[in-house]
Amino acid sequence: MIVLESPLDMHLHLRDGEMLKKVAPLSSKEFAGALIMPNLIPPVTTKKRVVEYKEEIEQITKKDHFTPYMTLFFKSNYDLEFLKSVKEEILAIKLYPSGVTTNSQEGVKEFDKLAPTLEAMSELGIVLAVHGESNGFVMEREREFLKVYEEIAKNFPNLKIVMEHITTKDSVELLGKFDNLFATITIHHLYLTLDDLAGGLLRPHLFCKPILKTPKDKEALQEVALSGYEKVMFGSDSAPHPREKKEAPGCAAGVFNAPVALSALAQLFAKKGKEENLQKFVSTNAQKIYNIKPPKKVVKLVNELFKVPNEYEGVVPLFANEALEWRVESVV
Amino acid sequence: MIVLESPLDMHLHLRDGEMLKKVAPLSSKEFAGALIMPNLIPPVTTKKRVVEYKEEIEQITKKDHFTPYMTLFFKSNYDLEFLKSVKEEILAIKLYPSGVTTNSQEGVKEFDKLAPTLEAMSELGIVLAVHGESNGFVMEREREFLKVYEEIAKNFPNLKIVMEHITTKDSVELLGKFDNLFATITIHHLYLTLDDLAGGLLRPHLFCKPILKTPKDKEALQEVALSGYEKVMFGSDSAPHPREKKEAPGCAAGVFNAPVALSALAQLFAKKGKEENLQKFVSTNAQKIYNIKPPKKVVKLVNELFKVPNEYEGVVPLFANEALEWRVESVV
Numbered sequence: 313m314i315v316l317e318s319p320l321d322m323h324l325h326l327r328d329g330e331m332l333k334k335v336a337p338l339s340s341k342e343f344a345g346a347l348i349m350p351n352l353i354p355p356v357t358t359k360k361r362v363v364e365y366k367e368e369i370e371q372i373t374k375k376d377h378f379t380p381y382m383t384l385f386f387k388s389n390y391d392l393e394f395l396k397s398v399k400e401e402i403l404a405i406k407l408y409p410s411g412v413t414t415n416s417q418e419g420v421k422e423f424d425k426l427a428p429t430l431e432a433m434s435e436l437g438i439v440l441a442v443h444g445e446s447n448g449f450v451m452e453r454e455r456e457f458l459k460v461y462e463e464i465a466k467n468f469p470n471l472k473i474v475m476e477h478i479t480t481k482d483s484v485e486l487l488g489k490f491d492n493l494f495a496t497i498t499i500h501h502l503y504l505t506l507d508d509l510a511g512g513l514l515r516p517h518l519f520c521k522p523i524l525k526t527p528k529d530k531e532a533l534q535e536v537a538l539s540g541y542e543k544v545m546f547g548s549d550s551a552p553h554p555r556e557k558k559e560a561p562g563c564a565a566g567v568f569n570a571p572v573a574l575s576a577l578a579q580l581f582a583k584k585g586k587e588e589n590l591q592k593f594v595s596t597n598a599q600k601i602y603n604i605k606p607p608k609k610v611v612k613l614v615n616e617l618f619k620v621p622n623e624y625e626g627v628v629p630l631f632a633n634e635a636l637e638w639r640v641e642s643v644v
Numbered sequence: 645m646i647v648l649e650s651p652l653d654m655h656l657h658l659r660d661g662e663m664l665k666k667v668a669p670l671s672s673k674e675f676a677g678a679l680i681m682p683n684l685i686p687p688v689t690t691k692k693r694v695v696e697y698k699e700e701i702e703q704i705t706k707k708d709h710f711t712p713y714m715t716l717f718f719k720s721n722y723d724l725e726f727l728k729s730v731k732e733e734i735l736a737i738k739l740y741p742s743g744v745t746t747n748s749q750e751g752v753k754e755f756d757k758l759a760p761t762l763e764a765m766s767e768l769g770i771v772l773a774v775h776g777e778s779n780g781f782v783m784e785r786e787r788e789f790l791k792v793y794e795e796i797a798k799n800f801p802n803l804k805i806v807m808e809h810i811t812t813k814d815s816v817e818l819l820g821k822f823d824n825l826f827a828t829i830t831i832h833h834l835y836l837t838l839d840d841l842a843g844g845l846l847r848p849h850l851f852c853k854p855i856l857k858t859p860k861d862k863e864a865l866q867e868v869a870l871s872g873y874e875k876v877m878f879g880s881d882s883a884p885h886p887r888e889k890k891e892a893p894g895c896a897a898g899v900f901n902a903p904v905a906l907s908a909l910a911q912l913f914a915k916k917g918k919e920e921n922l923q924k925f926v927s928t929n930a931q932k933i934y935n936i937k938p939p940k941k942v943v944k945l946v947n948e949l950f951k952v953p954n955e956y957e958g959v960v961p962l963f964a965n966e967a968l969e970w971r972v973e974s975v976v
Contacts, residue, residue: 449859450843451783510842510855511782514895519846527781559893563846 314578314587314613314638318344318606319594321573323441323476323496323547325349325566326369326380333372334625335552338571340373342643344595344606347381347441347547350406355385359398366401377607383441388425392432403602404439404474409446409457430464434471439602440464441474444483450523451506454480465490472601477501477549479522481532487543494601496547497537499576500567500630505530516563517628520551538581540589545598548573552627569630572620576631578613578638614641646910646919646945646970650676650938651926653905655773655808655828655879657681657898658701658712665704666957667884670903672705674975676927676938679713679773679879682738687717687750691730698733709939715773717750720757724764735934736771736806741778741789748775755792762796766803771934772796773806776815782855783838786812797822804933809833809881811854813864819875826933828879829869831908832899832962837862848895849960852883870913872921877930880905884959901962904952908963910945910970946973 324346326336339346348369350356356365362382369380384390384398386407407426433440444461445453465473475483475495487493500520505511505527509518518524536544550573551566558564569576574594581590599606618639620631656678658668671678680701682688688697694714701712716722716730718739739758740751752758765772778788797805807815807827819825832852837843837859841850850856868876882905883898890896901908906926913922931937950971952963 449837450839451858505781507782510851513897514846514848514851514893516846516848516893516895519842523842526783561846561848561891563848565846 313615313641314582314590316574316591316594316611316613318609319574319611320344320546320598320606321346321548321550321570322474322545322598322602323347323349323498323549324570325351325549325551327552328352328365328368331552331554331627332368334627335550335568335570336369336372337376338624339550340376340378342574342611342640344377344609345379345381345604347403348383350383350385351408356383357385357387359401362398362401377609379606381602381604386429386440388429390429390432392435395429395432395436395438399436399438402438403604404441405433406441406443406476408443426464427467430468430471434468437472439472439474441476443477444475445522451525454478454522455482458482458486461486461493462490465493468492474545474601477522477547479525479533480529484532484536487536487541494543494545496545496549497533498547498549498567499569499573500524500549501530502533502537502580503530503576516558517630517632518567519558519563519565520549520567521565534580534584537593538584538586538589540586540592540597542592542597542600544593545601546573546577546594555623555626555628558628567630568624568627571624572618572629572631572636574611574613574640575618575636575638579636582615582638610644611640612642613638616641645947645973646914646922648906648923648926648943648945650941651906651943652676652878652930652938653678653880653882653902654806654877654930654934655679655681655830655881656902657683657881657883659884660684660697660700663884663886663959664700666959667882667900667902668701668704669708670956671882672708672710674906674943674972676709676941677711677713677936679735680715682715682717683740683748688715689717689719691733694730694733709941711938713934713936718752718761718772720752720754720761722761722764724767727761727764727768727770731768731770734770735936736773737765738773738775738808740775751775758796759799762800762803766800769804771804771806773808775809776807777854783857786810786854787814790814790818793818793825794822797825800824806877806933809854809879811857811865812861816864816868819868819873826875826877828877828881829865830879830881830899831901831905832856832881833862834865834869834912835862835908848890849962849964850899851890851895851897852881852899853897866912866916869925870916870918870921872918872924872929874924874929874932876925877933878905878909878926887955887958887960890960899962900956900959903956904950904961904963904968906943906945906972907950907968907970911968914947914970942976943972944974945970948973
């Protein structure tokens with residue numbers, strides 16, 4: 313048996329509207345809290361929307377002990393005054409790379425524009441969460457972005473920076489070089505490589521960004537996650553799309569893994585004989601990094617088959633129709 | 645205007661049954677000949693089947709001046725006697741490592757057992773055409789196979805070896821190291837990288853094996869093809885699948901490019917100012933390497949838009965719904 317206290321998912325897409333209603337309960341049932349991504353259409357950029365979105369999530373998940381930790385979508389016009397006004401409502405601000413290029417010269421220019429907001433965040437203790445990819449070749453995007461992480465980490469030593477959903481050995485290595493760098497890791501990047509997406513037949517349900525990487529990268533991610541290393545947290549990056557959208561040509565990126573997350577993590581950690589580190593990876597590290605106290609929740613997993621459903625109301629999960637070796641037995 | 649004499653497609657999948665009837669005329673109309681791949685179900689491994697398959701193709705393409713150059717599916721039990729008996733019917737024998745692409749399950753598993761057959765082929769002057777991929781990580785399969793090419797090239801100096809549909813810079817470089825190594829290059833690998841398949845949304849119609857590679861690899865392929873280098877030939881690897889099969893999860897590998905091939909090549913060579921080398925790439929080099937005299941056919945391309953159809957009877961071509969800058973004006 314594996315017992316987890318207050319598991320946390322520190323990178324979660326809950327969407328809005330009908331999809332939110334479908335997927336939020338699948339996270340709130342087993343997790344004590346999650347960091348909710350702000351990339352709705354339009355993105356969450358005002359205090360009003362953060363509060364409304366949070367209330368919407370709470371309304372749906374109220375029967376569970378579950379805290380949605382909210383984020384804002386990074387804009388370089390956020391100033392100290394605005395951030396002070398919104399500080400109590402959010403845990404982090406999420407930076408997406410659309411404005412950041414691979415080119416180092418343009419990168420620096422861009423960086424200059426970010427500085428006032430990063431300075432203010434640093435002063436107020438707001439965490440910077442980053443989707444760290446360049447606009448370059450798909451297998452090199454994360455690697456190319458590392459210099460931006462280095463630059464920000466160096467220039468804002470008091471700013472906590474979370475490298476979201478890291479996927480490469482290089483990213484793991486960078487973590488150790490700056491005290492203020494942290495990271496989340498997904499389940500699909502712990503389990504899969506590009507071979508699973510495109511090595512045999514093409515499997516659109518495994519298509520995600522950052523794209524699945526190499527066996528060496530996967531090994532490095534597993535090693536650091538399984539070690540319980542204090543700078544690394546679980547973040548599912550669970551990103552639901554309707555089945556029709558995933559199975560049509562022009563399939564959108566995103567793997568829906570929230571409902572299989574704890575089973576899959578238990579299976580991996582147990583298989584490698586590292587059960588004792590799962591609590592750190594899935595809760596304790598995040599509590600320390602973000603300085604949060606999630607609701608109390610005790611999740612018991614047993615070493616019994618969990619036959620993953622084909623879909624959850626039209627959304628196909630990771631490991632659909634496969635069997636995982638651990639299942640959630642109780643949540644108290 | 646670009647005038648091509650007897651263009652050849654030295655790597656073509658025509659399939660059988662209904663698909664053969666649909667796609668063969670799209671190649672025979674504009675090409676003077678093509679090397680026909682033997683990976684049917686079951687694969688073409690007997691003289692009887694080669695002859696029957698050839699007659700079937702000729703029946704469908706008889707109104708055009710078109711020669712189907714036939715191949716056998718490599719088996720390591722082919723002996724000198726068998727090969728003598730079939731020699732007049734084939735131009736090459738195609739070797740598939742087991743399991744690496746569509747219908748290759750019956751391919752080679754043990755490379756140390758190939759020697760007697762390769763010796764006999766060498767003696768009879770039968771070309772060895774190879775799908776050169778390992779069973780390793782999808783982006784490294786071709787690189788990992790290069791040592792097999794080296795070994796065969798070294799041990800059988802009189803055997804002509806064609807590295808089929810090469811996709812990497814390393815393969816281009818290996819070409820220069822052995823007199824008896826040659827190569828084909830596809831259109832999709834000249835035009836596309838993994839970014840086109842999976843850098844934005846996922847595009848199953850661009851899913852192929854070997855998988856699309858990096859920008860550097862593409863550059864190296866373009867450079868050697870555009871140079872007119874005598875060891876390199878055009879081979880479309882045009883591999884039709886019905887639309888339903890390409891657009892469903894578990895999409896099979898293969899890009900259908902035969903009907904856009906000459907327009908796409910003309911566009912690429914013209915854009916790079918290398919029109920004068922297209923004849924070599926698309927015919928002359930192959931005639932010398934294979935020592936063949938294809939039927940006479942003159943294809944004129946003009947610098948006018950060719951709006952590529954959405955599909956050809958249920959088969960979606962490369963560049964569907966896009967416009968190419970050159971179109972075939974006449975075939976005489």
